[in-house]
Amino acid sequence: MWLPFIGLLVGILLGLSTGIRVPDAYTSYLSIAVLAALDTLFGGIRAHLEKTFEEKVFITGFFSNIILAAGLAFLGVHLGVDLYLAAVFAFGVRLFNNLAQIRRLLLERWSKKKNDSPTSL
Template sequence: MWLPLLGLIIGVLLGLLTDIRIPEEYSNYLSIAVLAALDTLFGGIRAHLQNIYDEKVFVSGFFFNILLAASLAFLGVHLGVDLYLAAVFAFGVRLFQNIAVIRRILLTKWSTSKEKIEKI
């Protein structure tokens, strides 16, 4: 579980401490990469809360998602079609699904612990 949080902290620090400008022609790729990273992060949190977290699945899923989404965006640029929107949609749906599951798990744990406290 420490790997997703470490990656998030390093990424935020690098973003805040450096003055790197991304050219406009790469903005589609960057948006897909950020969504893939967030999807993987929340998927890792969800898996940890469900006690099924596997670091190999986490890391391989991250790189596979980014590679597939970037390939789709690259193909779309050469075909003149905004195919990156398909990846944005897919990652967006998965992101909200993972957040919803995380919310349900946390609410269940909170209500269970609250019931235990009330019984005491």
């Protein structure tokens, strides 16, 4: 349960300690990649709670989303259209949907547990 959080911390520490900097021109790609990764992560958590989680789908989704988002941003820069906004919008909407679903599932689970064991209170 706590392993992902430890992983997150390790990642942040690793990133801060290496001191890698991305050139200014590529910051938008990185930010969109982060957004895509977050989207996939929350999608994975939701799938896990719904018990429809599949490792292969998750891993492929993770990488393909990042690459696609960055590619879209790249295309947008070369076409002179802010296409990365489309990716930001799509990922943002999906992120919120996933979060809402996760919340609902957790609430459901919590209330079920409460009903199952009324004597414990």
